[in-house]
Amino acid sequence: MFSKACEYGIRATIHVAVQSLEGNKVSLKAIATEIDSPVAFTAKILQQLVKHHIMHSVMGPAGGFQIEKKKISEIRLSQIVNAIDGDAIYKSCGLGLKECNATKPCPVHDKFAKIRDDLKEMLEHTSVAELTVGLETGLTFLKR
Amino acid sequence: MFSKACEYGIRATIHVAVQSLEGNKVSLKAIATEIDSPVAFTAKILQQLVKHHIMHSVMGPAGGFQIEKKKISEIRLSQIVNAIDGDAIYKSCGLGLKECNATKPCPVHDKFAKIRDDLKEMLEHTSVAELTVGLETGLTFLKR
DNA sequence: TACAACTAAGATAAAAAGGTCTTATTATCT
DNA sequence: AGATAATAAGACCTTTTTATCTTAGTTGTA
Numbered sequence A, B: 001m002f003s004k005a006c007e008y009g010i011r012a013t014i015h016v017a018v019q020s021l022e023g024n025k026v027s028l029k030a031i032a033t034e035i036d037s038p039v040a041f042t043a044k045i046l047q048q049l050v051k052h053h054i055m056h057s058v059m060g061p062a063g064g065f066q067i068e069k070k071k072i073s074e075i076r077l078s079q080i081v082n083a084i085d086g087d088a089i090y091k092s093c094g095l096g097l098k099e100c101n102a103t104k105p106c107p108v109h110d111k112f113a114k115i116r117d118d119l120k121e122m123l124e125h126t127s128v129a130e131l132t133v134g135l136e137t138g139l140t141f142l143k144r
Numbered sequence C: 001t002a003c004a005a006c007t008a009a010g011a012t013a014a015a016a017a018g019g020t021c022t023t024a025t026t027a028t029c030t
Numbered sequence D: 001a002g003a004t005a006a007t008a009a010g011a012c013c014t015t016t017t018t019a020t021c022t023t024a025g026t027t028g029t030a
Helices: A004-021 A028-035 A039-051 A077-085 A109-125 A128-136 B004-021 B028-035 B039-051 B077-085 B109-125 B128-136
Strands: A056-058 A064-066 B056-058 B064-066
Touching: A004 A028, A004 A039, A004 A064, A004 A077, A004 A128, A028 A039, A028 A064, A039 A056, A039 A077, A077 A109, A077 A128, A109 B109, B004 B028, B004 B039, B004 B064, B004 B077, B004 B128, B028 B039, B028 B064, B039 B056, B039 B077, B077 B109, B077 B128
Parallel strands: none
Antiparallel strands: A056 A064, B056 B064
């Protein structure tokens, strides 16, 4: 569904959010350990997220990644996906046609449009904040 | 959503179905032209579809690919997707976790499960036959 | 039976995605 | 100020996906 980069990006953001709620910054290494991702690759993805203002980073010792508490309930999954994978997921045709739209649709256009719209809706309505809840209570997990 | 191979596979199957309904076989070359796909790559995909009994091929002059009329209304999109991409789409975790299930879910497990189930449902209920209808009447397209 | 028109299959190549490594830069603590 | 611990950035490598090429095999028809 998403690229690997995007999957890591979402997981990383959720983890940073959890820690930020407790007032902590998180180092690159800690994030990679916690979400079980390759360190160097994760670094790149985090840079993208910083560039897109989803989180910010502090350099130097005792530095790390953090999200403003206020922002945690504002950030939507859709923003993360957009930052990393772009908007192809919403726009692209299910059968790979370049020009596929309501006036010149592929045979599955309508059926796919519904699924995609549901997905979009879900991503736009899901905040990072609500995803942190289960983690704090040990009901959900970010690795294995 | 699907691999390129799978997209070509679906398009090819629909085109072969349309022709089969009119009693024609379709050559590899004709299929590739009609769905605007690379010939050699399409050949491989068609071989997979034949192997999975979604269509059959006849060698020699005046040969080509064909689907039994009876079968056209029986084949579901899900069978084509399964033949080429396997069942990863239904099973895999939205965040890429290897073990992600109801008892040990990732934070977005439930939300993704719903989307995936809808997709699965749609694929399993959509027959190739119904996708041929729009093509015959010029309402839908397989290229551009 | 030989030729033409086609598919079958596997080796190879190119492109994209995934992942690593190195060097530079920044900030803090001593 | 200097050592250190962190991020930033981009070059580089690896794997997977996508696509091509080549050779072999099949079959209907003249």
